[in-house]
Amino acid sequence: MRDVEFFWISFFLSLMVTHVIGLQCYACNGDSNCQETEDCEEYQEQCSTTVMTILTRSKISSYFLxxxxxxxxxxxxxxxxxxxxxxxxTEEHCGTELCNEGTLDVLDALTARGRQRSALHCYSCSSSDKNCFNASLAQMRCARPEEDCIDITAFTVPEEFPTDEQRIKGCGLLSHCQEPLGFHNQNSFYLIKCCNFSGCNDDRQDYKNTSLPLNGVTCHSCEGNATHGCSPDDITKVQCQGPMTQCLEASGIHGISGQSSVVKGCASPSWCDSSYTSVYKNLGALHSRCCTGELCNSWIINGTLRPSPRSRASDNTTVQRTLLSMGLLLSLTFLLSSGSS
Structure with missing residues (x-):
């Protein structure tokens, strides 16, 4: 009997300890031989590995994060x-303890490229070239046949990205990119497009200086928190452009500052169905919704997204977790009291 009690006590304690401790990941900056670790914050639920490899005629150099x-x-x-x-x-994510141990090696793809015959040829440039809007664009051959041609535009006011990353064309593997992914408000503009035949990413429009056509939708716009940036006095209206036909609002914890953050604006349906709000706004513990209708993204009050009156899923989930925790504590208390009697 004592063995059974000890098993259940250990089991319940392990569940509670796991909940408190959180995730641990390998952490390094620049070196592939990564031995240091870090304890993640509660809103950081993934480990990441990012590798930037630069190939020139004379050498290959890589940077690890x-x-x-x-x-x-x-x-x-x-x-x-x-x-x-x-x-x-290249960027990879995983969600278990110290799962980002390995290193990504682009040399495997480069070595295999010579044996592949079906890889696409895509237009390629970056803002540092200052030629993404020129009539003559260079082309590159993709490293793998499963890659698409891509065209990424990202700029913010004030600038959050390096100038040379505001426009990138080339090859890539991006999720949810069957349709144009887009979001914009008064502070930001993001447009991601993928296509799957050679030379298809030949769009040369300068979205920073020439806007997409208005689509007749108006949404609330803000970025910041409940007191600075997205307070009631800071929220403005924005006329939506191009494929951004829905209103979006999201709240979460900023991955660097650890502070509560809110964003509102216009989004394409594909953006709403994807995780790119987390990608570009670096938000964890994300609560997000999209809606159709004039200025419909008005549910976030004081930085918190209130639940829909027609859906109590979030409330039910919280109640279930609370009941489960109470059940664990009651069971543990019962076992302890039984053992002492």
Whole structure:
């Protein structure tokens, strides 16, 4: 009987300890031989590994970044030309203890490229080239046949990204990219497009200086928190462009500052169905919703997304978790009292 009691006490304690301790990941900056670890914050539910490899005629150099990251970010890879270099950027995520131990090696893809006959040829440039809008664009051959041609535009006010990352064309594997992925408000503009035949990413429009056509939808716009950036006095209205036909609002914890953060604006349906709000706004513990209708993204009050009156799923989940925790504590208390009697 004592053995049974000891088993259940250990089991319940292990469940509670696991809940408190959280995830641990390998963490390093620049070196592939990563032995250091870090304890993740509660809102950081993934480990990440990012590798940037730069290929020139004379050498190959790689830069490694590992650590904790917010949940929801998908695995992705991008390659593009930058001057006389080819830049490969790969990012992978996982959700178990110290799961980001290994290193990603772009050399495998480069070695296999010579044996492949069906890889696409895509237009390629970056903002550092200052030629993404020119009539003559360079082309590159993709490293793997499963890669698409990609075209990524990302800029913010004030700038959050390096200038050379505001526009990238090349090859890549990106999730949810069957339709244009787009989000914009008064502070940000993101547009991600993928296509699957050679030379299809030839769009040369300068979205920073020439807006997409308005689509007739108006949404609330803000970025910040409940007191700075997204307070009632800070929220403005934005007329939606192009494929961004829905209103989006999201709240979460910023992956770097650890502070509560809110974002509102216009989004494409594909963006709403994807995790790119976490990717570009670096938000963990994300609560997000999209809606159709004039200025419908008005549910976030004081930085918190209130549940829909027609859906109590979030409330039910909280209640179930609370009951489960209470059940564990009651069972543990019962076993302890039984053992002492």
């Amino acid at each position: 590992k650590g904790c990251d917010v949940s929801g970010k998908p695995n992705s890879s991008i390659s593009h030309l930058s001057g006389n270099q080819v830049v490969f950027l």
